[in-house]
Amino acid sequence: MAKPKLKEHLINRDWCKGCGICVELCPKNVLELDNENKAVAARPVDCICCKMCELRCPDLAIEVITEDDK
Amino acid sequence: MAIKDYIRERFFPHLWCSGCGHGMVLNALLRAIEALDIHKSDIVMVSGIGCSSRISGYVDFHTMHTIHGRALAFATGVKMSRPELNLIVPMGDGDALAIGGNHFIHTARRNIDMTAIIMNNRIYGMTGGQYSPLSGFGTMATTAPYSNIDHDFDVVELAKAAGASFVARSTTYHVQQLTNILKAAILHKGFSAVEVLSQCPEYFGRKNKMGTPADMLEYYKENTTTIGSKKKQENPDLLERGIFVQNDIPEYCSEYDKIIEQAKKTSGGKTK
Amino acid sequence: MINNIKFIQGNEACVEGALYAGLDFFAGYPITPSTEIAEMMSIRLPQIGGKFLQMEDEIASMCAIIGASLTGHKVLTATSGPGFSLKQEALGYAIMAEIPCVIVNVQRGGPSTGNPTHVSQGDVNQSRWGTHGDHAIIVLTASNHQDVFAITVEAFNMAETYRTPVILLFDEVVGHMRERLVIPEKGDIPLVQRLKTAIKRDVDYHPYLPREDGRLPMSDFGEDHRYNVTGLFHDMWGFPTDNPQVVHGLLRHLVDKINNNVHQIARLKEYFLEDATTILISYGSSARSALHLGSALHLAKERRTRGERLGLIELQTLWPFPYGIIRQKCENARFIVVVEMNMGQMLHEIKLAVNNPEKVFLANRIDGELITPDDIKKIIRLIQGKGV
Numbered sequence: 001m002a003k004p005k006l007k008e009h010l011i012n013r014d015w016c017k018g019c020g021i022c023v024e025l026c027p028k029n030v031l032e033l034d035n036e037n038k039a040v041a042a043r044p045v046d047c048i049c050c051k052m053c054e055l056r057c058p059d060l061a062i063e064v065i066t067e068d069d070k
Numbered sequence: 071m072a073i074k075d076y077i078r079e080r081f082f083p084h085l086w087c088s089g090c091g092h093g094m095v096l097n098a099l100l101r102a103i104e105a106l107d108i109h110k111s112d113i114v115m116v117s118g119i120g121c122s123s124r125i126s127g128y129v130d131f132h133t134m135h136t137i138h139g140r141a142l143a144f145a146t147g148v149k150m151s152r153p154e155l156n157l158i159v160p161m162g163d164g165d166a167l168a169i170g171g172n173h174f175i176h177t178a179r180r181n182i183d184m185t186a187i188i189m190n191n192r193i194y195g196m197t198g199g200q201y202s203p204l205s206g207f208g209t210m211a212t213t214a215p216y217s218n219i220d221h222d223f224d225v226v227e228l229a230k231a232a233g234a235s236f237v238a239r240s241t242t243y244h245v246q247q248l249t250n251i252l253k254a255a256i257l258h259k260g261f262s263a264v265e266v267l268s269q270c271p272e273y274f275g276r277k278n279k280m281g282t283p284a285d286m287l288e289y290y291k292e293n294t295t296t297i298g299s300k301k302k303q304e305n306p307d308l309l310e311r312g313i314f315v316q317n318d319i320p321e322y323c324s325e326y327d328k329i330i331e332q333a334k335k336t337s338g339g340k341t342k
Numbered sequence: 343m344i345n346n347i348k349f350i351q352g353n354e355a356c357v358e359g360a361l362y363a364g365l366d367f368f369a370g371y372p373i374t375p376s377t378e379i380a381e382m383m384s385i386r387l388p389q390i391g392g393k394f395l396q397m398e399d400e401i402a403s404m405c406a407i408i409g410a411s412l413t414g415h416k417v418l419t420a421t422s423g424p425g426f427s428l429k430q431e432a433l434g435y436a437i438m439a440e441i442p443c444v445i446v447n448v449q450r451g452g453p454s455t456g457n458p459t460h461v462s463q464g465d466v467n468q469s470r471w472g473t474h475g476d477h478a479i480i481v482l483t484a485s486n487h488q489d490v491f492a493i494t495v496e497a498f499n500m501a502e503t504y505r506t507p508v509i510l511l512f513d514e515v516v517g518h519m520r521e522r523l524v525i526p527e528k529g530d531i532p533l534v535q536r537l538k539t540a541i542k543r544d545v546d547y548h549p550y551l552p553r554e555d556g557r558l559p560m561s562d563f564g565e566d567h568r569y570n571v572t573g574l575f576h577d578m579w580g581f582p583t584d585n586p587q588v589v590h591g592l593l594r595h596l597v598d599k600i601n602n603n604v605h606q607i608a609r610l611k612e613y614f615l616e617d618a619t620t621i622l623i624s625y626g627s628s629a630r631s632a633l634h635l636g637s638a639l640h641l642a643k644e645r646r647t648r649g650e651r652l653g654l655i656e657l658q659t660l661w662p663f664p665y666g667i668i669r670q671k672c673e674n675a676r677f678i679v680v681v682e683m684n685m686g687q688m689l690h691e692i693k694l695a696v697n698n699p700e701k702v703f704l705a706n707r708i709d710g711e712l713i714t715p716d717d718i719k720k721i722i723r724l725i726q727g728k729g730v
Contacts, residue, residue: 019089024284058093147409
């Protein structure tokens with residue numbers, strides 16, 4: 001199976017509480033907290049689509065959309 | 071269905087603090103249910119009181135937010151009267167094992183088909199950080215300002231001793247394992263007890279200098295290991311994760327159906 | 343026909359009444375003097391495909407019946423003194439969440455473990471105010487097995503009508519005494535079934551929006567509508583809120599739905615009231631002694647033209663207390679004597695109800711023995727200044 005290719009990080013800024021779990025646990029250091037303390041994908045090109053940020057988000061605020069996703 | 075189809079989106083963002091593990095348990099649970107493709111109307115979630123118990127307000131199932139410690143007793147009434155429904159009972163550690171300890175061991179002993187999720191954050195969060203039966207000796211809490219002298223107990227050992235036919239443990243760090251365990255627990259016919267170590271950065275974490283939410287997750291990674299691993303042999307202090315018990319023993323509702331058959335036979339169809 | 347006549351305990355009469363009413367789920371815990379109810383349920387319920395559960399404690403029993411009621415079943419638990427104390431928090435939950443259920447308390451002596459195998463009527467006020475917070479409650483009782491049967495059926499009817507817990511407050515003498523019961527034919531006593539919503543699946547359903555008549559159509563758990571049930575103050579969908587307007591409205595609704603229907607809920611029996619100068623007011627087993635005395639004196643009066651003009655009001659609805667009815671019926675009495683086996687729990691309400699509270703007296707026994715007609719007679723003589 002080919003490696004999944006990133007389309008986008010869908011981040012719900014209303015739901016994100018800025019806990020930093022996605023930022024600190026991302027294996028490729030893709031995410032950052034912005035000056036409003038919300039998660040943003042600062043380096044999307046580095047994303048390997050492991051989706052751990054999505055699975056670990058306590059606020060259900062991140063979705064990693066890949067080309068394979070409908 | 072996407073996991074968002076299983077929640078009541080209008081109540082989000084949820085009330086849990088930033089970095090709270092309970093949102094991660096919700097996340098994993100929704101993925102487990104989505105993977106099992108269970109219809110929302112076939113699930114009843116019964117919760118008690120506390121931070122963890124607020125989970126029932128966020129899911130689009132039949133939901134019952136009850137009183138402190140008694141969720142399993144309410145759930146027993148629902149399950150006995152409608153055995154075809156899937157019962158999920160999320161509880162906090164104080165809810166399940168202090169005020170609700172009696173119901174926990176007896177529901178396990180009865181082996182009635184439901185999934186109990188013990189969201190263990192080692193603290194009473196809703197009331198502001200008092201020590202729970204799982205805080206552990208030497209921890210700090212608002213009611214243990216000089217250090218806690220209460221010993222904790224092992225939820226897995228307790229559930230095993232009480233006769234639970236499915237016993238497992240995972241953490242919010244190990245979300246994929248957690249999702250798989252929850253799937254197995256829901257599918258298991260009998261009483262399933264799943265302990266989830268779930269971080270409380272706001273109270274337990276702060277009082278005990280555990281660092282950021284991510285630091286607390288790293289702590290779970292460093293201090294746990296899979297059941298029977300080599301790491302466990304080398305370091306017996308590590309807490310094991312995985313499925314400890316998965317037994318096929320008579321389930322309560324099914325056994326009661328046999329009682330009904332027997333009673334109908336002996337009464338010869340007469341009801342008076 | 344002969345099958346319908348039984349010589350049984352009051353606790354068994356209660357079981358017969360509950361089954362007649364359509365009960366099919368019971369959860370309980372053994373406790374004297376109510377245990378026979380659980381024992382009989384364990385035999386009878388599976389015979390009709392119903393469910394009996396012996397739970398780990400009184401609290402769990404109360405919780406289990408609430409859960410079962412939500413799936414559409416008629417439910418009951420039975421207990422006595424200490425067990426009734428343990429059930430109070432969950433009872434409040436059923437009041438707040440408006441879940442129909444019936445709770446039997448076969449009273450024994452208290453406080454605490456008290457006098458388990460002896461009679462008392464000491465839980466009258468606990469049944470009214472046992473759970474915390476403002477609320478209204480329906481509490482019914484009876485003094486003989488035919489009435490125990492009928493009032494048990496009534497309890498289920500009222501639980502469904504008002505979507506509320508109803509308490510059956512019996513006592514040890516009524517519970518354990520054996521006497522005749524004739525079980526009515528099906529249909530002789532009308533039954534109220536659960537009012538279910540007609541709202542279709544996927545159409546917005548408001549589980550906590552009362553109709554114009556105050557009733558709330560329900561949707562069973564597991565059926566078409568997924569909603570939330572909570573012990574917190576909640577909106578019409580059942581979701582928690584602390585909006586002052588909603589909190590105020592819900593509490594008013596919970597109290598008004600019962601207190602505005604006092605006349606529909608009030609059940610009492612009257613004996614020899616027409617020309618009574620002294621009125622006895624009693625309930626439960628003490629009303630049997632009062633009736634015995636009243637009947638004896640009534641017969642004597644007919645024989646001798648002269649004699650005590652003694653009437654009796656037997657209360658079957660204890661709460662909501664029918665103040666207006668009692669005031670009207672006691673208007674012409676010179677003496678009102680409240681016969682009960684406690685320190686005067688109904689006495690207080692009756693003093694509040696009547697125009698002249700100074701003419702209300704207590705005839706009681708609190709030693710675990712049934713108050714006798716002779717006891718009452720002596721106390722009446724004292725009250726009337728005649729000496730014993």
